[in-house]
Amino acid sequence: MAAESSPIPAIRVRRIDPEVPLPTRAHEGDAGVDLVSTIDLELPPGRRQVVGTGIAIALPIGTVGLVHPRSGLAARAGLSIVNTPGTIDAGYRGEIKVCLINHDPDETISISRGDRIAQLLVQRVELPDFVEVDELDETSRGAGGYGSSGGHAILTGEQV
Numbered sequence: 001m002a003a004e005s006s007p008i009p010a011i012r013v014r015r016i017d018p019e020v021p022l023p024t025r026a027h028e029g030d031a032g033v034d035l036v037s038t039i040d041l042e043l044p045p046g047r048r049q050v051v052g053t054g055i056a057i058a059l060p061i062g063t064v065g066l067v068h069p070r071s072g073l074a075a076r077a078g079l080s081i082v083n084t085p086g087t088i089d090a091g092y093r094g095e096i097k098v099c100l101i102n103h104d105p106d107e108t109i110s111i112s113r114g115d116r117i118a119q120l121l122v123q124r125v126e127l128p129d130f131v132e133v134d135e136l137d138e139t140s141r142g143a144g145g146y147g148s149s150g151g152h153a154i155l156t157g158e159q160v
């Protein structure tokens, strides 16, 4: 069995907005901690808005924060994040913000200050260097991509 890596130490959190709750897990073992909106907002269909969460964090080098949508709000209201998952770099000390988008074609989404709008995951990340070469090694996939292996649905009017 592979040796377990040591746990990531507690992440230092600074509350830019002193009223927001500290990020906590709803259930033991949950991957994400919920992030809240610091503002009331109305998001019409198809519109997006960058929203503050009221917290800044200090992630250890070798980790990354990933800001994911919440599935309940996605399914119920069509709320998502434009750049999902958002990337929080280890060196970033500003407020974590979320670029929300309303994917519902008809209904405006109302968000109140304090509503949980997204979730933050912290993961280890490799930080390799990049080196330029003239040729890459050959593989069976080669340059095939974007459906080259088949099995995707045919869209009406799709150009093949």
Ligand SMILES: O=c1ccn([C@H]2C[C@H](O)[C@@H](COP(=O)(O)OP(=O)(O)OP(=O)(O)O)O2)c(=O)[nH]1
Pocket: 067, 083, 085, 086, 087, 088, 089, 090, 092, 095, 096, 097, 098, 099
């Ligand atoms: O959902 C997000 C995504 C990013 N950020 C912050 C933290 C991150 O470290 C920084 C830069 O993010 P990213 O690299 O994705 O944006 P960029 O457009 O490449 O900006 P930059 O030139 O500052 O790297 O913005 C957020 O607060 N929320």
Ligand SMILES: [Mg+2]
Pocket: none
């Ligand atoms: Mg960047």
